[in-house]
Amino acid sequence: MPMESIINPIVYERADPWVYRHSDGYYYFTGSVPGYQSIELRRGKSLNDLRDGDTKTIWQAHESGNQSQLIWAPEIHFIDGKWYIYFAASNDEEVRDRTRHHRMFVLENTSEDPFTGTWEEKGQVVTAFESFSLDATTFQHQGKLYYVWAQLDPIVPGNSNLYLSEMSNPWTLTGKQMLLSIPEYDWEKIGFMVNEGPAVIKRNGKIFITYSGSATDENYAMGLLWADENENLLDPYAWHKSAEPVFASSEKNHQYGPGHNSFTVLPTGEDVLVYHARPKKNDFADPLNNPDRHARAQVFTWNEAGFPVFGEPIADELGKE
Template sequence: MSKLIRDTQSEKDEMNKKYKNPIIIQRADPYIHKHKDGFYYFIASVPEFDRIELRKAKTIEELQAAETRTVWKKHDSGEMSELIWAPEIHYIQGKWYIYFAAAPNREVTGITFNHSMYVLENANEDPMTDNWSEKGKIETGWDSFALDATTFEHDNKLYYVWAQEDPEVEPNSHSNIYIAEMENPWTLKSKPVLLSKPELDWEIKLYWVNEGPAILKKNGKIFLTYSASATDENYCIGMLTADENSNLLAPSSWVKSKEPVFKTSYENHQYGPGHNSFTVSEDGTQDLLIYHSRNYTELKGDPLSDPNRHARVEIIKWKEDGTPDFGVPSPDTRIFEV
């Protein structure tokens, strides 16, 4: 269990910044949903990749110490028995849904990364219960490495956005970003539409990757952020933008930013910021970027085996043209013993 050692934030910093980082340690791929009951619900990848945990609190500051509840565990064998990645919790049409990726046992298949996407459902008003049931695999139309699903509603339509491999689109790519309309929270209605593939120099460092999509709606626009490159210090966030009145299933409706919108800050010792989500402040007046990063670069072995990707938060500023300014990852303002 973590222990807060000291707060390194000055009184001046305290006045200028509302939140202290990291908000939760050793939780990668963080997703926060602020519900109508006033609670923040937090979910993320755990370092063991063997279960799905959920916690809730009235404030973001309280999430680190909040009681953690395991709502689902990996299967002993079969298609959901390994590497449980990037869960997200959504409230759709009066029910709770958790989207996540899982792989079959690599000792059986001989393949390390062979993920598919799955859904859990809970009709209870409080998701911190055992009433989660498996709705099964999301079928996209072809079988390949697939992960990092998110959903959003717009103009009375439910959309699914995710990352998936397709060698016919780009043979070097590990994953591209797709969108489809949903029939219900576990079934696609339309055919997948390719929105982005790794092609720019900052998207193809060590690995060709577009993954971890997240949706932010503001100022008549829909912003789709995603993460790119390897999961070390090269990891960064890119963005697609569409007009809210456009056809979201048309690739031409989306414009890709030519540069990353959020990346490593060597000055602030924050490396590989990515796999973000969005929420709002306690009073609802500020949009927040939730993401993970590390505070060192000396990694041993596969970056995925390093547990110290900590969940963090930044207050989003807005430019005059109505687009988000994510700034740079702020320095650590408190130190944890892990």
């Protein structure tokens, strides 16, 4: 049993939640802030502390240019003794076409404490072709740093695919950029043809990548990719893909459109899925303008074959003692 009961939502109105538990004992949290004009960092000694814990706005959108609008899905990572935040942003002259103009950017902080020091802009992460791109994450494996992200390829039908590349440093890609996954199953193509929001967890001799598909309403759901940890990760034949979503809306628990997840651990070592979901089916013309995607967390298990078992989104427990 978990050491503590997680009380959901852990943070209100924060879509695309990212949680990282650091060696200092803090859980660091970031996510998309309604209005999409800033990057906020939170921390707490427990997941329950994040709702009312230390909070700081560490970066504001530019007044104009390609980092001025629609600041989406920041993630905080600790790489080789430095802090990095990956995020996507759009150009203020083109914001009406939300499916085309995002690019990916990086902030760096060399301070031991990410609530202090200076967040320096390291610029855009440049990919093999210039197009709509977002939702980057990184992971280290066998001495190499990898980057996984979502991007539109104008010659591939759909809105975004997943790509994988090695990095020469935390803001520069190097070598082959591999097409990892495209929206191919019906559940990935409702409203929009989307693969986005990748997150990586390494367990049981495998590299697992979760991702999200379809429009950001109640049809949003999570999929799963995996490869053996000793395979060449830049070989597309090393990767396998579940034909069915592994985490989806729960009518019973009134949780809709779960996805864009991250992973963390409890002090007891249990794995935790962090994700956003809506408390009801979306009733806004544009789901992105509906701020009711709340950050949630729940413990998950592993089956005998070594694969994650996420179950279904649990009901809200706000007020539980």
